Amino acid sequence: MDVGSLVHDRPDLGRFRVHRSAMVSPAVHELERQRIFDRCWLYLGHESEVPNPGDYARRVVAERPLFFARTRDGELAVFHNTCPHRGALVCRTDRGNAEAFRCFYHAWTFDTTGALVGVPDIEGYGPDFDRGEMGLRSPRFDSFRGFVFVCFDRDTEPLREYLAGAAEYLDLVADQDPGGMRVIPGSNRYGIKANWKLLAENSVDAYHTPFTHRSFFDYMAGAAGREAPAAGDRRGFGRSLGNGHGVMENDAGYGRPIAMWHPCYGEEARAEMQGIKDELIARHGRDKALRMCEKTRNLLIFPNLVINDIMAVTIRVFQPTGPAGMDVTAWQLVPAGEAGARLRRRLDSFLTFLGPGGFATPDDVEAVESCQQGFRSGGVEWSDLSRGMHREPRGNDELQMRCFWRRWRSLVAGTPYVEQYERGLTPGAVPETAPSPELTAAAD
Amino acid sequence: MATRPAPARPFAAGLPADPASLLLQHEVEQLLYLEARLLDDWDLDAWLALYTPDARYVVPTTDLPEGDPRSDLVFIDDDRDRMAARVVRLQGRHAHREYPWSRTRRFVSNVMVTAADGDEIEATAAVAVWRFRGGESAPFVGRCDVRLRRVDGRLRLCRKRAVLDHEALSDHGALSIIL
Ligand code: FES
Numbered sequence: 001m002d003v004g005s006l007v008h009d010r011p012d013l014g015r016f017r018v019h020r021s022a023m024v025s026p027a028v029h030e031l032e033r034q035r036i037f038d039r040c041w042l043y044l045g046h047e048s049e050v051p052n053p054g055d056y057a058r059r060v061v062a063e064r065p066l067f068f069a070r071t072r073d074g075e076l077a078v079f080h081n082t083c084p085h086r087g088a089l090v091c092r093t094d095r096g097n098a099e100a101f102r103c104f105y106h107a108w109t110f111d112t113t114g115a116l117v118g119v120p121d122i123e124g125y126g127p128d129f130d131r132g133e134m135g136l137r138s139p140r141f142d143s144f145r146g147f148v149f150v151c152f153d154r155d156t157e158p159l160r161e162y163l164a165g166a167a168e169y170l171d172l173v174a175d176q177d178p179g180g181m182r183v184i185p186g187s188n189r190y191g192i193k194a195n196w197k198l199l200a201e202n203s204v205d206a207y208h209t210p211f212t213h214r215s216f217f218d219y220m221a222g223a224a225g226r227e228a229p230a231a232g233d234r235r236g237f238g239r240s241l242g243n244g245h246g247v248m249e250n251d252a253g254y255g256r257p258i259a260m261w262h263p264c265y266g267e268e269a270r271a272e273m274q275g276i277k278d279e280l281i282a283r284h285g286r287d288k289a290l291r292m293c294e295k296t297r298n299l300l301i302f303p304n305l306v307i308n309d310i311m312a313v314t315i316r317v318f319q320p321t322g323p324a325g326m327d328v329t330a331w332q333l334v335p336a337g338e339a340g341a342r343l344r345r346r347l348d349s350f351l352t353f354l355g356p357g358g359f360a361t362p363d364d365v366e367a368v369e370s371c372q373q374g375f376r377s378g379g380v381e382w383s384d385l386s387r388g389m390h391r392e393p394r395g396n397d398e399l400q401m402r403c404f405w406r407r408w409r410s411l412v413a414g415t416p417y418v419e420q421y422e423r424g425l426t427p428g429a430v431p432e433t434a435p436s437p438e439l440t441a442a443a444d
Numbered sequence: 445m446a447t448r449p450a451p452a453r454p455f456a457a458g459l460p461a462d463p464a465s466l467l468l469q470h471e472v473e474q475l476l477y478l479e480a481r482l483l484d485d486w487d488l489d490a491w492l493a494l495y496t497p498d499a500r501y502v503v504p505t506t507d508l509p510e511g512d513p514r515s516d517l518v519f520i521d522d523d524r525d526r527m528a529a530r531v532v533r534l535q536g537r538h539a540h541r542e543y544p545w546s547r548t549r550r551f552v553s554n555v556m557v558t559a560a561d562g563d564e565i566e567a568t569a570a571v572a573v574w575r576f577r578g579g580e581s582a583p584f585v586g587r588c589d590v591r592l593r594r595v596d597g598r599l600r601l602c603r604k605r606a607v608l609d610h611e612a613l614s615d616h617g618a619l620s621i622i623l
């Protein structure tokens with residue numbers, strides 16, 4: 001099955017298109033499970049969610065129930081959430097603090113490192129029963145700047161290597177406070193009836209912003225006396241960060257809660273925000289500090305992690321549930337030192353745009369669901385992602401989506417990943433072929 | 445592992461059955477029914493007029509029903525200005541998940557007055573909001589805690605906190621309507 005034929009990538013012709021089967025085919029979905037979600041580093045959670053010994057939080061990652069914890073010694077631990085005895089979920093609450101983890105079924109008990117420390121009526125087991133073999137199992141995991149990832153393939157490169165150029169962008173978030181960043185309580189959990197890759201695209205798409213989110217800009221204009229930015233006039237750029245990761249970095253249209261004052265924050269916040277900016281400049285130098293303060297960044301870490309440092313910082317991860325469905329979870333990350341009025345400004349800034357009740361996110365959900373519905377119409381086989389291929393990519397071009405798709409193609413087709421140089425030479429140009437019928441068969 | 449959280453608030457024993465209390469119960473119910481009706485009719489200006497100038501409308505996230513908008517992530521934390529902006533947005537053509545508007549029907553029941561102190565009254569109710577659009581239907585089910593104030597002889601809403609019972613908005617995708 002030539003799944004590589006679903007992406008046509010011809011910088012020499014200014015053409016980049018994705019066959020819509022990639023968004024509807026059950027065969028493609030199954031391949032993604034095996035070749036992307038069982039191979040890539042996947043975001044699990046943030047270390048600040050389990051600050052104290054015994055803290056734990058549970059997750060579902062790529063349909064697998066997992067949980068992570070802080071051991072009694074303060075180490076991070078990640079476990080498959082299944083009892084080594086006969087399979088029951090060991091962690092059955094979303095978060096909490098525990099002395100030990102006890103499986104409710106037959107009451108086997110594991111300490112915070114996962115070691116089996118209690119077996120009721122152990123005399124029922126023979127002399128060869130090895131307790132040491134019966135602890136909780138851990139997937140491969142690693143953490144970078146507090147962001148914890150898991151990987152279900154032992155052969156995948158180490159996390160730091162996998163992150164490639166995305167690491168610099170995680171630094172730009174993690175360095176915003178000398179005390180680090182923390183995820184605040186409460187998360188947005190919602191389902192979207194669309195293919196997960198449409199949300200990956202949408203999350204790094206600035207082209208749609210002035211149109212889809214017009215009502216948000218109207219609101220800001222009313223609230224802050226500012227005109228909405230016109231299409232195409234945002235200054236910024238898109239960048240491929242290697243391994244399928246991409247970013248768009250743009251001038252902030254309004255203020256930024258980190259330290260870019262704007263009338264909507266009120267006069268009383270002005271001096272305080274200048275002080276924060278000065279501190280950031282002193283700590284990181286002018287260039288990096290001003291980038292942190294005055295640019296927005298929409299970062300897509302392949303395959304399903306988005307960190308948007310925009311009106312506030314959100315971590316968004318989406319788990320495919322089928323070709324046309326996904327579960328989304330989003331958190332808010334704040335500088336650990338922010339409290340009081342400063343924190344409130346940030347929380348308020350988040351809610352104007354982001355989340356299921358915000359003034360923009362519902363419109364994105366509507367947009368990607370609308371695309372998924374449109375695919376059913378047929379008549380159009382390919383979606384176009386060529387914007388900006390002929391020029392130095394701007395923030396509202398589609399380079400950051402193309403690098404996602406190039407990585408996608410290399411993984412599902414099992415071909416080497418080649419960074420495309422879109423202007424001039426095209427070392428990775430691949431001949432275009434028509435997708436075979438088994439790929440284009442849609443679910444019902 | 446985790447201890448079971450205590451109920452958010454112990455219910456009052458209920459209002460005594462004297463005429464004044466019966467009248468208050470009736471008034472509170474009628475105001476909540478009116479609010480539901482105005483929202484179902486998309487008469488949002490009239491809905492907003494039910495609220496006092498210092499009003500607040502809060503919806504915590506599904507995983508943190510006790511969430512505090514001052515320190516936690518919530519779905520909605522609107523002061524009166526943002527409630528008005530929400531109305532403007534929903535009345536325009538660019539709230540794409542509500543253009544055209546969904547059809548909704550709100551059911552308000554189990555109304556209990558939980559505190560009455562002079563002109564300020566607190567009440568709680570069970571709410572189900574059915575929403576239909578684009579071939580999909582999903583109910584929002586939850587509890588609604590309100591604070592009411594008597595202004596010039598008429599009851600007004602000054603606080604509404606809608607606490608959803610769902611574990612996630614799996615079927616909804618968004619909270620595009622006002623609960
Ligand atoms: S399945 Fe966990 S103790 Fe038996």
Ligand SMILES: [Fe+2]
Nearest residue numbers: 202209212364
């Ligand atoms: Fe958007």
